[in-house]
Amino acid sequence: MMVLKHKPGALKDLTLPADAQVAIVSKSARALQKVRERNKQLAGRAFRFFSGSFGMATVVNKEAFAPDARALAVLEGVRIAQEDLRRSGGAYDLDQVRTLMRGVSRQAIDKRVQEGSLLAVPGPSNHRSFPTLQFNVDGTVVEGLKSVREALPTDNPWTILNFLAQPDDRLNGRKPIDLLKQGKVDLVVEAARRMAQQGA
Template sequence: GYEAVLPLIEDLVLEDARKSPLARARLRGIRRKREMLDAEGGTVGTIEAAQILGGISKQAVDKRRKRGTILAMPKGGGEYAFPLWQFAENTRDGLLPGLARVLRSFSVENPWMQAEFMLAPNARLGGKKPLNALRDGEVGASALAASAYGVHGAE
């Protein structure tokens, strides 16, 4: 999978990075993706996500991903990494309360950028990570911050 290949790619890019600023930037991107995959408990694949969501089908998980109501980062080969931090017990949809609203609020469709937003401190939330703001019940503020994320001239 993607996680297994990242260290190999990183090693190859590291050799180029000594020579090229562009390669150094690529290396930073690879490292950041690995950090996001490992953050807050890591990720699971589609089958595990389906089990966490109460034993729903893989197709139902894929439908949620396509609708944008669950976050999944592409790993290649049609496989996806679902961050564990988005799941919650004792909720109607099996997800962190308010997450679907935040995901629908994004103006950016790139799941890596959406994950970056959720895990990075945000000035619109008083320096709090949107993930933590959601955990604290700040759904409206988190959705508003998500709607501004990636918009030219906004934070």
């Protein structure tokens, strides 16, 4: 690769290998036009002309930036998780959860999230959001959430939300969160253990 930083007026004396490719880059489209006009004998050779801010922006291989199959799967997983959240009632922010829990401190909420008895997912601007499905109608947190989370084969909050919100064949098509709200913690814990064993 050879880079000429001066302004070439004529390129006719430039000796190149037969398979050489040359890119002439300038911020000025007018300057490129002059180079083309003065070097018409180069037509058909592997000369390409580019203009634009910093010149090289137009020669970037856009395919290099395309996400691969794994990256697209991760992205689709996030979309599915967010749809789970929307369909299950959305999420509360921290202040709303403090109100539901009768003014408990932020530290108490942090502790419950860390120990697994309260589920938080990353929300807008990376602030934690608390899926509404884990709360009873009186504002209390569903019993058994910590035991279920301990039985699951993952700590990923989106995967935990997906497990809670989706009908589960291991529970005859019922949603784990609905059974938790009915007090059937053991059934849901068992389904979570079987999920871990099956690697599902």
